[in-house]
Amino acid sequence: MGANDRTYKFALGSALLAAAADGRADLPLRELAVPYAMSLVHHIGQAPQARPGSVTGHTDYLAVAGQEAAESLRLGLPTEKLLAATMKSMPEMVMQKFHNLRGAGQVPHRFYEVTGIPKERIVRLSPDLRTVAVSEQAASLRGELDARWSIVETSFAAGIGRSLVEEGVSVDLTTMRITDKRRRRPVTGVTEAMIGFQHGRCLICHDPVVPGSDAIAVDHVFPFSLMDRLSLTVDLDAVWNMAPAHAACNLAKSDRLPESHELSRLVRRNEAIMNSPHPLRRTLELALGPYARRGRWPGFVRHVWSQISR
Template identity: 35%
Template sequence: MSRFYELDPSLENYWRAIVLFGRNTASYKFALAKSLYDLHSTGKTLITLDELAEPYAKHLCERLKKHPKQITRDQSTFLDYLRSFNEGKISHDEMIKQTVRYGFNNVIDAFHNVHGQEVGARFFTDERKTSGGIQLTDEFFQLGEQFQFGNLQEETEARWRLVETAWENNISSNLMLIEYEDISENLIGVTSIRRNSVTSARPALNGYQKGRCFYCFRDISVEPGSDDLADVDHFFPHMLKRCDSTKPLDGVANLVLACQNCNRGENGKFERLPSVELLERLYNRNEYLITSHHPLRETLIAQTGNSAAKRQDYLQTAYNCASLYVGIKQKWQPKAQGNPIF
């Protein structure tokens, strides 16, 4: 498992490790995670495969309508049945039957495995042989009581959209860049022929900040309408364009989530340049995104450099440039409001 999570073991971050770092050869993991969110409110602990198949198939059927590529292989018997249901060729009962037969062959076994080993908490146990389903654990219901539970749901959706976009654009051979759009507050996929809204920037970035403000570590939310809704902040303010218009200010390498107080409160950042300590934190954040093989890694590499040394130089050059406009001693850093967990 990634060192990023081992430093702060918690139920929230074990779950994030599964969603953010688990292998992505199919989107079944995301559908299962979203199904578990749906089932949390029922309070049931034993979930039969028939019961699990309802939300699981529903989520995948909805995605297939807009995003046909949900697996890296060329063919899937299971997905073919879901497509047939969407096309009205088979009944709902037949679709559920085939979901139970084919839909859980690997995802239940592999769900808790990250980087070849099991995470430090189990959110369900496999009881297909004894009870015909899965048993939700106390850890899962404890997770549901956490402040971050709503954030985790938003993060799962954002991660799914990023993976879909990468597959649809064959990102390994046809590089797609991701930029931020201030008006919509969405991440935008940019190819040579079009710009498509991918997902909201907040949940896409939040997993690596673990629900905390990038600057002060205060709890933040990514749920729309929340009083604690995070701001999407440009680490390097727009003044950087005055000395180097080539820097991608709206690139993901320059975006962090900040609490409202840090971004625009009485002693907020506004157009000030963060301290060099915070610059190092930004570099470390970007390196985690790259080394985790996140779909955003290609964008980060394209924007900041194809080696760690080049990426460090990229940030240092931008920092030196911006410093000329704010004064070398006029750097900003807030008081910590929580433990430094990343």
């Protein structure tokens, strides 16, 4: 989702998914602006929505949203002032930049087009967006969006801008929540952050995982018990080695070593994160150590396997 200076893209992504899930092929910008603005005012009350020092003056859109948040929440709809500011800001800012990738051009598929005159703009949703919004992966996609939003908010709340992303994150094994290393506060769930990079599928059986319906566990692909038995130099209790799975599959796997197809899925999942602008990317880079220079997850996994089998 490009550079994370503000959280506008998360709010727009949420609004687009909701509209597409309702079967809308097109809708007035004014209508899309309502859930967009309300998402932001809900989040403003919980955490900063921009990196420190980037909100400039009382006319800045986030400043207006902050001023109008309490009344908008009371009404259940954005105030007229907030709605007007939203309709002015969206086409000029987030809707122009939504498809951009930081340092890598644009995503290959566009999710919408904006047409019409300035006072009557229409947002046309692409067939691809409408398809994915009602697919079996929709729930995990929404969970991933919320997870990314939470990670970026945490970096803003820490007052350290992007350094949360630069320093990586850790995992609280009691709650299976990703935590901010510096503040030791929970950020988001492991499953929500990573299931999208597994295409919404269990790493063990490769069948779909449906959040809210299936019982889900987080599997240590290389069993954590190996750490004590073999005195490994690689941390198996880290994000790179954790994968959402069906609870039943995880229970049946127990402490057995991963099979070749599971390792292949782990490599593909981690490479997908590394090739994305996801905030977990830096965490995986740190785990790779010297292998990061070559971007070699297969080599890293072979290195871990060699330590286990020596």
